[in-house]
Amino acid sequence: MSQHHNSTRADRIAKKKLKDECKAADLPCWLSGCTIDYDTAWNDLDNPRRFQRDHFFRTSTHLDLYNDPSNWRPSFADCNDARGNSTAVGGLGIPSRQWRPSE
Numbered sequence: 001m002s003q004h005h006n007s008t009r010a011d012r013i014a015k016k017k018l019k020d021e022c023k024a025a026d027l028p029c030w031l032s033g034c035t036i037d038y039d040t041a042w043n044d045l046d047n048p049r050r051f052q053r054d055h056f057f058r059t060s061t062h063l064d065l066y067n068d069p070s071n072w073r074p075s076f077a078d079c080n081d082a083r084g085n086s087t088a089v090g091g092l093g094i095p096s097r098q099w100r101p102s103e
């Protein structure tokens with residue numbers, strides 16, 4: 001699912017900047033509206049609410065937008081994983097709650 005993710009130094013810095021900005025603004029997960037645990041490391045796999053950078057337009061279909069900050073959204077890992085490789089369709093509206101993982 002994440003085989004296309006590069007990890008250049010610039011990208012890591014950009015990701016950290018996004019996380020810091022989202023944390024400062026206390027932004028919720030854009031998929032579910034739930035609170036993100038910004039203080040958890042990205043690689044703390046035991047915490048499903050760790051911050052992950054999501055892409056509004058999936059990288060699989062819009063690789064050109066991978067590094068475009070306007071395409072970035074804050075999410076937490078469980079929601080991002082649940083969304084998988086689905087493509088956001090229908091313009092730029094607020095996504096419905098259909099992405100919420102079943103519990």
Ligand SMILES: [Zn+2]
Binds near residue numbers: 030
């Ligand atoms: Zn969420």
